[in-house]
Amino acid sequence: MPKEMLPYLLTMVLLMIGVYGIVVKRNIIKIIVGVIITEYAVNCFLILQGYRDGGIAPIMTADMNTATFVDKSVDPVPQALILTAIVIGLGTVALMVALAIRLYEKYGTFDISEIRRLQG
Amino acid sequence: MEVLTVPVLYILLFFMILGSIVALEARDLLSTVIAIGAVGYGLSIIYLILNAPDIAIVQVVVEVLVLVILIRATVTRDDTTYGQPRDVFALASALVFAGLFLGFSYYVFQWMRPFGSPLMTVAKDYLAQGLEATGAANYVMAVLLDFRAYDTLGEATVIFTSIIGAYVILRSIGRKRRESAFRDDAHS
Structure with a gap:
């Protein structure tokens, strides 16, 4: 296990904390927070994959040519895809919170063990 | 730095x-x-x-x-859930599987690229040709809006769907109930 793998392992620990929140907690808001933590961990892991030691941001300026830029820039592909994933995460969180608010209006609690009657 | x-x-x-x-x-x-x-x-x-x-x-x-x-x-x-007894089975299984997952990922990471030296087979072409092909100085935006524009179209679809879903869920009176309320008014 080289020392360079420690950031990956820390993001995996963060992922496991999020999964713990989803599985163990009984409050719906805490479950949503667990989903958010899981999402942050996966996004962070994929951005760490594209990092290059001593690299520069993938933005071209006037004083550099293409050859040196290819050798120095970090990977732009994971950044573009994670940009998409972050915004989609916002949409799913909004949907989950809307469901939680409706459940609170109907049952008067956030406790999932008391929300049993699944009827229309 | x-x-x-x-x-x-x-x-x-x-x-x-x-x-x-x-x-x-x-x-x-x-x-x-x-x-x-x-x-x-x-x-x-x-x-x-x-x-x-x-x-x-x-x-x-x-x-x-x-x-x-x-x-x-x-x-x-x-929060009414605080202070109630915990689900011991869920806690134990979560801890066991978290340990298993961390051990497995520790074992698997040795075949991955080390931190700080990415594998850039696709990105090299994008970085070499991006300026001529798209005219964008910011390569993240070049990938997002030009090379992978269909992904962005799908993202817009997902956002639209989730906003419609949240609106439908949060609507205070459903359409069916409102129609039946109007019908009852007409009868009475």
Whole structure:
């Protein structure tokens, strides 16, 4: 296990904390927070994959040519895809919170063990 | 500056782990929301030091919106679950599988590229041809809006669907009930 793998392992620990929140907690808001933590961990892991030691941001300026830029820039592909994933995460969180608010209006609690009657 | 990147990364990752534990174990739901906000802003600084400024800006904006949505859900509603007995089976299985997953990932990481030297087979072509092909100086935007534009179209579809879903769920009176109410008025 080289020392360079420690950031990956820390993001995996963060992922496991999020999964713990989803599985163990009984409050719906805490479950949503667990989903958010899981999402942050996966996004962070994929951005760490594209990092290059001593690299520069993938933005071209006037004083550099293409050859040196290819050798120095970090990977732009994971950044573009994670940009998409972050915004989609916002949409799913909004949907989950809307469901939680409706459940609170109907049952008067956030406790999932008391929300049993699944009827229309 | 480059020497500092990795230590600052470790500090911020430990900060995020601590903030997540606080967010999940706090008694007050408002403390939970504020702790998850701290975690999100730490993640934004991580993106900034990893040379991803576009992602850092988007993360800050999304974090503000998530905090507003979560506070709308939690304010004036109290947590009745605290103080009740825990589900021991769920706790034990979560801890066992977290340990198994971490051990497996520790074993698997030795076949991955080490941190700081990415595999850039696709990105090399994008970086070499991006300026001539798209005319964009920012290569993240070149990938997002030109090379992978169909992904962005799908993302817009997902956002649209989730907003329609949230609107339908939060509507105070369903359409069917309102129609039946009008019908009852007409009969009476």
